[in-house]
Amino acid sequence: xxxxxxxxxxxxxxxxxxxxxxxxxxxxxxxxxxxxxxxxxxxxxxxxxxxxxxxxxxxxxxxxxxxxxxxxxxxxxxxxxxxxxxxxxxxxxxxxxxxxxxxxxxxxxxxxx
Amino acid sequence: xxxxxxxxxxxxxxxxxxxxxxxxxxxxxxxxxxxxxxxxxxxxxxxxxxxxxxxxxxxxxxxxxxxxxxxxxxxxxxxxxxxxxxxxxxxxxxxxxxxxxxxxxxxxxxx
Numbered sequence: 367x368x369x370x371x372x373x374x375x376x377x378x379x380x381x382x383x384x385x386x387x388x389x390x391x392x393x394x395x396x397x398x399x400x401x402x403x404x405x406x407x408x409x410x411x412x413x414x415x416x417x418x419x420x421x422x423x424x425x426x427x428x429x430x431x432x433x434x435x436x437x438x439x440x441x442x443x444x445x446x447x448x449x450x451x452x453x454x455x456x457x458x459x460x461x462x463x464x465x466x467x468x469x470x471x472x473x474x475x476x477x478x479x
Numbered sequence: 480x481x482x483x484x485x486x487x488x489x490x491x492x493x494x495x496x497x498x499x500x501x502x503x504x505x506x507x508x509x510x511x512x513x514x515x516x517x518x519x520x521x522x523x524x525x526x527x528x529x530x531x532x533x534x535x536x537x538x539x540x541x542x543x544x545x546x547x548x549x550x551x552x553x554x555x556x557x558x559x560x561x562x563x564x565x566x567x568x569x570x571x572x573x574x575x576x577x578x579x580x581x582x583x584x585x586x587x588x589x590x
Contacts, residue, residue, distance in 0.1 A: 412577060461523075466511075468525065472522050473520065
């Protein structure tokens with residue numbers, strides 16, 4: 367079946383550095399992908415919609431300059447957390463739509479120290 | 480997307496059927512009922528979806544009431560690996576695919 371692959375699964379970085387997370391649709395093309403963030407014991411919160419070949423659409427309260435999204439091809443979207451701080455530590459998840467359903471990546475556990 | 484309401488938690492004995500309810504009283508005619516689940520520290524997994532008819536696949540059955548205001552996800556023989564958070568989402572077919580997650584139901588399957 368359709369698969370969405372996310373990389374890396376986990377990452378630890380120092381405060382002030384930037385981290386890039388990749389999301390790939392492996393056997394279908396995705397003109398639109400979605401990025402979510404999930405804090406412990408909470409539900410998924412939609413951050414932004416990634417649009418192939420155009421700018422991402424961010425949800426209210428999400429800083430577009432902090433969470434840079436690039437969707438340069440039909441199978442790859444990237445989320446870069448810039449100048450990361452400990453409060454950015456979270457579980458980041460991407461998704462893409464195929465065959466009338468959403469397929470999700472495995473998630474990326476980001477820890478900022 | 481219409482708002483959905485689910486109980487925060489449920490227990491089920493291993494081997495028994497798990498029946499997870501969802502209320503979506505404001506669902507509109509073009510919105511499907513989707514169920515996903517999230518096992519700890521993983522991305523959500525699609526389970527099943529339906530519009531008005533009951534649906535069954537290899538994972539579960541979905542029963543939607545005639546007025547479409549509520550539905551029940553049935554896991555016929557729950558196993559310990561079914562322990563997860565289950566999310567019910569009402570989602571329009573014309574939507575771009577942006578899913579809004581509620582708090583879901585934490586299902587604990589016990590031996």
